[in-house]
Amino acid sequence: MQRMEEIAFKALNRVNNDRYLLSNILFARIDELSKGAKPLVNMDVKKHKLADIAMTEVAEGKIALSQIDQL
Template sequence: MRTEVLTAKALEKVNHDKYLLANAVGKRAEAIANGATPKVDVDVKTMKATDIALLEIAEGKIEVNLEE
């Protein structure tokens, strides 16, 4: 799936808050890069951690919400 389509779907999951999405992707990508198991069926050797994180959010595998 194209990055633009994934980003649009992921933005819908966070009420179109691009800053919240960027923060969530960054945190999840860091966790994946440090060994966390992806919640989607992908080859971690061929996909970047940021793309995996974006895919997880777009598919609703990761719930993103504001922390107070």
């Protein structure tokens, strides 16, 4: 598994280095995960922090702000 620093770097690149946008995406996705949404990556919510799961989803291109807005 990759280090969170590498994952955060990839996630930031996915949003054109816009930290504000990334934080908004993460906040919205963490909220969804806390309400029972299934992770889009192979990570167990009981073993990993929700923030780490959300960051990994963004880094892997599994989630973007437009997808969250639709939910």
